[in-house]
Amino acid sequence: MLLRLLLLLFAPTGIQSDWLSIDMPRYAYEGDEVVVRCSGEDNGKIRKLMYYKDQHLIATYHDASRHTISNAKISDSGSYYCKTERKKFWFIYVTEESSTGWLTVHELFPAPSLRVSSSQPTEGMSVTLSCDTRLPSERSNTELHYSFFRGGHTLQSGWRSSFQMSAIWKEDSGDYWCKAMTALHTVSRSSSQSHITVHRVPVSGAVLETQPQGAWAFKGKTLVFVCSVVEGTGDTTFSWYRENTKESLGRKNGRFQRAELETPEINESHAGSYYCTADNGYGLVRSATLNITVKIPVSQPVLTSSAPRNQAFAGDLLELRCEDKRASPPVLYWFYHGNVTLGNVSVPFGGAASFILSLTIEHSGNYSCEAENGLRSQSSETITLNVKEPPPKIRLMYGAHRCEGRVEVEQEGRWGTVCDDGWDMKDVAVVCRELGCGAAKHTPAGMIYLPEAEEDQPVFIQVALCNGTEKALAECEQIETFDCGHNEDAGAVCETFLPSSYKDTRSRHVADLSDSRAPDGPTVFPPL
Incomplete structure (x- = not known):
């Protein structure tokens, strides 16, 4: 023991x-x-x-x-x-x-590798960086945290294993790398660096346009000059110039392929040739020249008529003339009778437009016109046209009153007599109706009404075959032999009663007659 x-x-x-x-x-x-x-x-x-x-x-x-x-x-x-x-x-x-x-x-996971969608992208392209590693199957549920870097600058940190740059630029060129780590940063590994070189595309295909489109500018309105390029990346400087003076109108710089320059309050002095340039550091390009014409909007047009003092007779041809002297062509003119559109006339080279009417009594009323040349429309002031029945082309000369005398008719501006061959009460009845007198009374010889007709005064009607219902002597059937002399001139006597219906539809027309009163002779009654 x-x-x-x-x-x-x-x-x-x-x-x-x-x-x-x-x-x-x-x-x-x-x-x-x-x-x-x-x-x-x-x-x-x-x-x-x-x-x-x-x-x-x-x-x-x-x-x-x-x-x-x-x-x-x-x-x-x-x-x-x-x-x-x-x-x-x-x-x-x-x-x-x-x-x-x-x-x-x-090892929980190997050092990640940085995968780049494009190592030599063009400016403006989208580039995606991916930080790739793998976990063992026993730890596949381990959450990893990823960080992306360019040089010493952090671009993104979080749970996403990829980072997208929607648009990459020249200054983004450099060395990129990523890091993968556990949530508590107990395990951390970095990738090797990958170099990205970003390429710039030189500008090309410079084009100068305007808004509104076209080579027109409207006085008093805003004109926008638009300079664009077909290709080109990075910061681009756009400049606008007036060609004849080489005057610089403005400049804009930025990462865009299209820039606008606004010119407010356009006037006639802005007409001329323009161009623009674009430069992104790889050489300046120039657009073609754009010629700008300043178009003057219509002002209030002036409407005139060919009728003196806007008074006319049924049967006349009336010219309505609408004019805007300053408006730039082409100008479209519209003509109106009240609210009714008569028609339109396009004037491609400027000036006035005319519209012709064959007048009836219904054409009395208000008239206006309207002009427009692509920017706006303007209406003229209204003019009022008075259309009357035409004065009778028949008269009774040298009688005791206006409804008695030698029968004379007017043709082509000359007054002549009527032969009494076949002259009867039916013919006189038509004359009385045409003159607005009363009933026919007699068919006297015209030669009793002195002074007699001049020798050179023509005889216009040889035989009038009226049935008595016509409204005017000119409507009666006629025989044209013309072998009468003034010793056979016809006369007519009518009652002086004037029907009320005639008073309502006719106004008295005082003819401008040089012989309305014969020298030292009896009173002459001109026709209505």
Whole structure:
């Protein structure tokens, strides 16, 4: 018994025994928490517990405890064991050593690779960066955080493994890289750098246009010059010029292929030739010349008529003339009778337009015209036209009153007599009706009404074959032999009664007759 006690007391230290054991996982992944536990048969007898990795002391505890690796790394792989000093009896302590445990820490994910949709994009293109890595199947649910960088500048950080630049520019050229990390940043790896070279497209195909489109500008309105290019990227400087003076009208710069320059309050002085230029640093290009014509909008047109003092007779031809002297052609003129449209006339080279009417009594009323030349329309002032029945083309000369005398008719501006061949009361009745007199009374000879007709005065009607119902002598059938002299001139006597219906429809017409009163002769009654 004593011998055994002595053997235990003086046994060599650090000898592996079953009294102390080690418990630990065989493998782990980067970032895992790894716990190494050493315990004895009676932990209460442990005075000091020491943990070793690869023969190196890594931690010492003064009681039975565990050693925790909170964030496992590849370098934590290796052999682990522990030693303890336990109380043998009284003040005698012995050293116990555990068996060896092996830990292998696996890589959670490899260093990511940066994938670029285009390493040599053209300015304005969309470029996508992807940060690609992979997780082991056992940790496929691990959430990774991604960051994208250009040089030392962070472009994006978050859970998305891709970053899209909707439009890349020349100054975006440079080295790009990305980083993948766990949510707590316990594991982090960066990609290698990828260089992106952004190419600029020189400007070409400069075109100068206007809004509104076309080569017309309207006085008093706004004209917009639009300069555009077919191709060209990056910052482009657009400039506008007047060709004949080389005057610079304005300049705009930006990342666009189309720019506008507004010119308010256009007037006649703005007519001329214009062009624009575009330059994005690779050479200036110039547009073709655009000739601008300033079009003057219509003002209030002037409407006139060919009728003196706007008085006319039924049967006359009336010319309505509408004119705007300043409006730029082409001008479209419209003519109106009250609210009724008569028609329109287009004047392609400017000037006035005319509209011809063959007048009837119904043409009395208000007239106006309207002019328009593509910008606006303007109406003239209204004129009022009075259309009367034409004066009778027959008269009774040198009688006692206006309804008695020698019968004379007018043809082509000359007055002549009527032969009394076949002259009867039916013929006189027509004459009386045409003159607005009363009933026919007699068919006297015309020669009794002095003075007699002049020798050179023609005889216009030889025989009038009236049936008595005609409205005018000119409507009666006639025989044209003309062998009468003024000694056979016809006369007529009518009642002087004037029917009310005639008064309502006719106004008295005072003829401008040089012989309305014969010298030293009887009173002459001109026709109505």
